[in-house]
Every structure is written in structure tokens, then in C-alpha cells.
Amino acid sequence: MRRGERSDDMRRNVAIVGIGMTPMKTRWRNLDRNELANMAIREALDDAGLAMTDIDEVTLSDIDYFTGVNNSIMWLADDLGAYMKNGVKYETGGTVGGSSCHAAIHHVAAAASDVVLASATMKIPNPPADSNIPIGAMAQAALSSGFHPVWERFCTIGAAGFFAILASAYVHQSGCTEEAAAACRVKAARNAQLNEKAHLKMPLTTEDVVNSPLLVWPLRLLHMCPTTEGSTAVIFASEEKAREITDKPVWVRDIVTIHSSQFYTTSLLMTGKDPMDSPASLPSLVKACEVLYGRNNINDPVEDLDVIEMYDPSTWAELIWMEDMGLCERGGAWRMVERGETEIEGRIPVNPSGGVVSTNPGTPSTMIRYIEVALQIRGEAGAHQIPGDVRRGVATGFGGTGWTPMVLLSRDLD
């Protein structure tokens, strides 16, 4: 068998059979993490018609630095139902909600387990009222701690700085104006208003976006994702079990995770021989698409896919990453958005949920992308359901690692 062929990874077919997701909001003020995790897990079990005794294994996602708790697999063991079961915790930054799903999928595909629950929860310890550190600055400092302590940390500004660099590059290369980028944020706000679980649901105009405060020039407040609390859970099962459990399995056709290099500046900008001439890009996403499209005969993602849920921590990233995903030529994404092609009714809907820029609980954020594609395929996305047939879609993840996890989901096995 050719190396890298899908069936190397996927010896047994795997399906999503249960989905749980709490509403996403700024603060679940009086709930602790376990109580929040339990809400999503109960919903996933109910959705699948299963009890915890039916679950063979639990995979947990977490970002310790954000939650202020180490060894979270121990903290959460009871509510996860992991007691006396196989269970592993994954910690890969913002990609982790995808990583724990990939682990679950691998274990089912390899017949190590038949039914696996993946869980992801974000409950932020808040700065107390007499702290002089606002939550946003705290989040940026926590994110900056992911940068190399000698090489990059002294002049990075967490995620906002990272996305400002991408935005700055994109402005220079594509001719995209502030107003054109704002249109992409307005689209996200419109979609989020249709999604009852989304966090930021305020209506936005282009003027609102271009007049919002600058965080790191050229990046404005409304181009950046919020900090959100909430929890998600997904249950994966083998084909045999899935057919017993549900009449609406969503099939996992392929997964891929591509790692980035250690240093942000080099990993972002050394894509070409001449760094002065390298496009704004997330190289790990380009590679992930090359691998996943190649293995699954996706020649034109706009034609061959029905939905994309992309991890878009910033509007600017959504535009650049649309190009990385091959939805259009370099520099063309903002025009594609302008033409309405990525709207819910468009040629290729991108983030009908409102995306990460509307809702970012971090730990669950990648898992939410996977869930949203699954809901679209089931036809259960509610007011943000894409009209017509949704047969297959891809979801991506992103995080402080610069990695790209990616999944291809489908309604049918063939």
C-alpha cells in the first residue's frame, strides 16, 4: 500500500455518533470546569442515546496555561466518566480540541476502542476585581509565553501581534482595504446571530469594524476573537457500533495534522527562497490541504466541498487562509468575500457558524469546527443551516503551535 494513503491511518471506518455543546459566552460565572464539562458530555450521550457505561475510552483536551490547573485529567476524571477507563489528556494549544478528536479517531480506527468520547472545556480563572490586569492582557501574556523565551517573546504580543503581522503582509500583497477586510467580519457577525450557541451575536456594520480600537496596527479589536467559556464533547464509534447507535452517522473520511517549526517568524515567512517575496500564509495549512485534498480526490475545494469551518482567530487570517486552502488565487480572498461566495447561501460557505472570531473558548474551538461541519451534514445546524445538500465538508484547527489539524467529514461512505 502506498505510504500516506488514507487507509493506512483508517483501518476501520469511524463515525461521529454523538455531539454536545454548551452555549458559548463570556463567563459561566458560578459553574466550575467539571460542571461545565458535564453539561456538554450529557448532551453528547443523550444525542447518541448512550450511557457512560457504553463509552470505552475518554480523550481530554486542555490548555493548562489558560485554565490555571495542571493535571486536568485528574481534576475532570469523574465528570468525564474516565474513572477506571482508558483515558489520555492532550495539550496542543488551540489545536487541542482537534488533537483529542484525532486521538479518538485513531484509537477507533485501529480497533483499540469501539466508542470514544472526546471532551474539551474552557473555564478561565478570572483576574480578581482589584487586579490591574484585564482579561485580554492576561490572555495575551499567556499566549506570548508560548513563544521562545530568548528569541521571540520580548517583542511578540500574543495572538494579536501574530495576526497583525499576517494582516500587515496581506495588506501589502493583496490590495485588500480595511473596509474589504471588515466585510468578512460583518459576514461572521451575521452568521453568529443565526447560531444560538455563538458567543458574540451583535450586529456589525463595516463602519463598526473600521472604527473599533486598534489593538496592534493594522489589527483592530473587532478583527480579533473574544475570550469565551464553554464546553464541547464528541462521541466517535466504529462503523459497526455507529450503525447500531444512530441512523445519522457522520463519517470521518480522513484526518491530518501538520506541524510547524519552532520559531514563528521563520515558520511564517520562510516559505519561499526570498523572504521579501513570500506570500502571507500559514505553511502548515497549505501542507495539510495538499495532503488531505490529494488523498481524497479534492481537485477544486470550492466545487468538491459543501462547507468549510475554518479556525479563524482573526478576520485577516480567514482571508489569508482561504487562499492557503486553495479557494481562490493569491490576493483574491477579499474579492471572493465581497462577491458573497463564502456566505451561507454562497458557492462555498466558510464558517456559517460565525467562526472563531465570534466564539473562541480556545480548548473547544477546533472541536467546535468539527462539530459544526457534522451538524451541517446532519442538517441540524438550525438557523445557520446551509440550504441544499451538504454531503461533505472540511474543518481546520489552529493554535499557538502553528500546527494545522484538519478533518474531512461526509454524509456517505462512498
Add this chain to the structure above:
Amino acid sequence: MSAQEHEPEVGHIRSRLDMKMEYPAGLYLGEWLRRLTEEERILALRCRGCGRLLFPPQCVCTSCHTENIEDLDWVDVGPEGTLLLWIAIKMPWLDPRTLEFKDTGHPVGIIILDAPDEGGVVYMHFLEETDIDKLEQGMRVRAVFKPREEREYFPTDILYFRTIQEEPGLKEA
């Protein structure tokens, strides 16, 4: 405000996680810092396996995984370079080194440091020019070092990069 006014409400427990810590820079970055601070040189390491410049210098090459241990091929890059991109910090910024708010007023530049035989190496550091309207892609910049007595073996021993005027005709030559 007195502490009493901000007693946490019942069910919200206070905790601190402050920890002081030291990271070893490692053999390669340690040497890089020593040469930076003592000799005002910015060095890259040429990979013995693939010839690519490793910047920052590190033992194992990102691309070809060659282990560079013996006969290290240090190469001077910079101290001049070309400005590719810049960002300007407009939000409260907590320096993760000190957990103190920081306002340098200086934009952060993505600078392509001059390097032999390559398009250059990518470096991120502060720019002296605080008016972003005066910044242009392709501008030439040069590292400005701190006075010797203030140096601390850290990348900030370079204060910032200063815009320099190219001599007419030099760029084409």
C-alpha cells in the same frame, strides 16, 4: 481601594501562580547571545547538511534534521537589513518576561537581515521610528546597540533598528 472592598464573593476562591524562573538559552543561543553582546555581531549557523542558514542558530536543522555539532559554520548576518513588515502596539501589553505593563512606543518590525548567498534571514525586533507613516517596505535599517554597561546578554542588547539612508546608486550596484 482597601482589600476588604474586593473580598471575593462566596464560592470564588483566590489563588496566585506567580513563579520566578530561569531558562537556559542553550549552547547555541547562549553562544549567539555572547557574540551579540560582546562583539556586536549577529550570527547565523549554516547547516552542514543542506547549507541552509539556521537563524536562530540551533543544533538540529529544521528542514533536513542534520545534527550540527562539530566544525560549526558561523556566518555573520546583518547588522543591516531590509524592512519587510511592521506592526504597532496600541493595546495594554503585558511583558511575559516581567508580567509588567510595557509601552516601548516603538513598532515591531519584521526585518530581513542581509545574509551571504541568500535572500536574507528573518528577524523580529523593534524599530526606532515611532511614526508608522514614515515606514516603507524595502527601507534599509541597521541595528543600534545599547551602551555596553547596560547590556544583559539578551536580544534587547540591540535597542532597535534605525532607518538608514542608502547612498545614491548603491542599491543598484
